[in-house]
Amino acid sequence: MIAIIDYGVGNLFSLCSSFAAIGAEAEIVRDADALRAADRIVLPGVGAFGDAADKLRASGLAAPLCEEARAGKPILGICLGMQLLFEKSYEYGVHDGLALLPGVIRPIAERIPAGYKIPHIGWNALTFTGAPSPLFSRIKDGDCVYFVHSYAAEDCGDCVIATAEYGAPLTAAAARENVFGCQFHPEKSGEVGLSILRAFCEIS
Amino acid sequence: MITKRIIPCLDVKNGRVVKGVNFEGLHDVSSPVELAEYYSRAGADELVFYDITASAEGRALFTDILTETARRVFIPLTVGGGINTVADFDRVLKCGADKVSVNSGAIRRPELVGEAARLYGDQCVVLSVDVKRVDGEFRVFARGGRDDTGMEAISWIRRCVDAGAGEVVVNSIDTDGVKGGFDLQMLDAVCRAVSVPVIASGGAGCTEDFITLFSSLPRVDAGLAASIFHFGEVKIRDLKEEMRRRGIPARI
Numbered sequence: 001m002i003a004i005i006d007y008g009v010g011n012l013f014s015l016c017s018s019f020a021a022i023g024a025e026a027e028i029v030r031d032a033d034a035l036r037a038a039d040r041i042v043l044p045g046v047g048a049f050g051d052a053a054d055k056l057r058a059s060g061l062a063a064p065l066c067e068e069a070r071a072g073k074p075i076l077g078i079c080l081g082m083q084l085l086f087e088k089s090y091e092y093g094v095h096d097g098l099a100l101l102p103g104v105i106r107p108i109a110e111r112i113p114a115g116y117k118i119p120h121i122g123w124n125a126l127t128f129t130g131a132p133s134p135l136f137s138r139i140k141d142g143d144c145v146y147f148v149h150s151y152a153a154e155d156c157g158d159c160v161i162a163t164a165e166y167g168a169p170l171t172a173a174a175a176r177e178n179v180f181g182c183q184f185h186p187e188k189s190g191e192v193g194l195s196i197l198r199a200f201c202e203i204s
Numbered sequence: 205m206i207t208k209r210i211i212p213c214l215d216v217k218n219g220r221v222v223k224g225v226n227f228e229g230l231h232d233v234s235s236p237v238e239l240a241e242y243y244s245r246a247g248a249d250e251l252v253f254y255d256i257t258a259s260a261e262g263r264a265l266f267t268d269i270l271t272e273t274a275r276r277v278f279i280p281l282t283v284g285g286g287i288n289t290v291a292d293f294d295r296v297l298k299c300g301a302d303k304v305s306v307n308s309g310a311i312r313r314p315e316l317v318g319e320a321a322r323l324y325g326d327q328c329v330v331l332s333v334d335v336k337r338v339d340g341e342f343r344v345f346a347r348g349g350r351d352d353t354g355m356e357a358i359s360w361i362r363r364c365v366d367a368g369a370g371e372v373v374v375n376s377i378d379t380d381g382v383k384g385g386f387d388l389q390m391l392d393a394v395c396r397a398v399s400v401p402v403i404a405s406g407g408a409g410c411t412e413d414f415i416t417l418f419s420s421l422p423r424v425d426a427g428l429a430a431s432i433f434h435f436g437e438v439k440i441r442d443l444k445e446e447m448r449r450r451g452i453p454a455r456i
Contacts, residue, residue: 017275123207123455144455
């Protein structure tokens with residue numbers, strides 16, 4: 001069973017529907033026992049980092065999520081959920097993340113040339129970096145996915161597995177061992193997105 | 205590289221697609237769910253559903269349709285029509301919409317844009333505006349293009365973007381239905397005024413109109429159309445291949 005963490009941030013309808021569409025058993029969970037019982041965990045999220053980090057900690061699920069991640073369970077953070085996996089964010093102040101991935105979250109405005117619109121919104125191509133990731137076992141370099149974000153991960157060392165070109169290469173996906181993050185929305189990225197979710201379900 | 209988006213728009217009344225649709229291989233040509241799936245397979249980057257229902261029963265049918273579509277179609281879904289309050293946002297977002305487009309509701313009560321943006325984020329709020337030239341200026345029209353509000357369009361759009369609208373759909377009444385191409389002059393004026401994505405609507409008659417749009421106005425992010433897609437006059441797949449051939453980034 002896949003646990004989709006509900007900590008009061010964002011709408012989980014599409015995410016649940018997309019797992020249903022690939023025949024995966026997913027459940028919305030709000031307590032630590034259900035999280036521990038799951039085979040794999042998805043951390044979704046939209047909105048502002050500080051608020052989401054507070055809500056995740058207040059839900060009591062941050063600590064068990066980190067324990068499960070360290071025990072080797074496959075974890076997938078999506079959009080803001082991905083950002084929460086990193087060490088810190090500089091969105092309206094400085095906020096601590098879960099530090100399951102190395103790196104910090106900064107405004108993309110600091111990196112991209114003038115004239116590029118913010119948020120980075122729309123379909124952009126993935127450029128794979130580093131060693132082939134099991135998350136991309138069913139898609140190919142250059143496939144497009146759907147982004148909506150104004151902040152992105154930086155200083156991630158060798159954990160970046162894909163970038164998207166938007167005046168500068170933005171971190172599109174990152175991974176370290178069993179912990180994965182997608183800045184884009186696989187649940188809104190058509191067949192390519194479903195293939196990424198399918199691949200995540202196959203990671204052992 | 206970010207791609208230019210191609211967005212078919214479906215008018216839905218009492219749970220059915222209104223404008224005539226003519227496709228082979230579709231069992232039920234007026235089923236919004238089937239049509240949405242068809243477009244998603246054909247390469248649409250996003251879908252817009254406009255609810256043009258007046259009755260409460262029709263509205264309930266619309267949300268059922270929306271839920272079913274969001275269960276089966278995994279591309280961004282924008283919903284418009286009859287959005288007057290934050291409760292209307294809530295109703296359609298719960299059914300799987302990703303973005304909500306406001307038009308007359310924002311004209312009646314401009315605070316709606318800011319209220320919704322604070323609750324759901326700027327990326328969720330799409331300002332849709334029907335614009336027509338009157339006495340040498342761009343004028344905002346309400347109620348599906350029937351009423352002249354007297355407001356100048358560029359300042360209205362700027363005001364809504366400042367309040368939190370994350371995208372703008374510009375529908376030119378002057379070119380709508382004429383099939384002679386998008387309203388480049390109007391779109392250029394909007395692109396110069398705001399820094400959020402601009403979606404062109406009204407006037408597309410053929411593939412070349414999209415090529416002209418994106419080549420002459422690189423700051424336009426997306427092209428929206430209804431009947432030329434519904435009647436198969438322009439096939440999305442062919443359109444995107446032509447865009448790529450002509451150096452315009454497109455998702456295939």
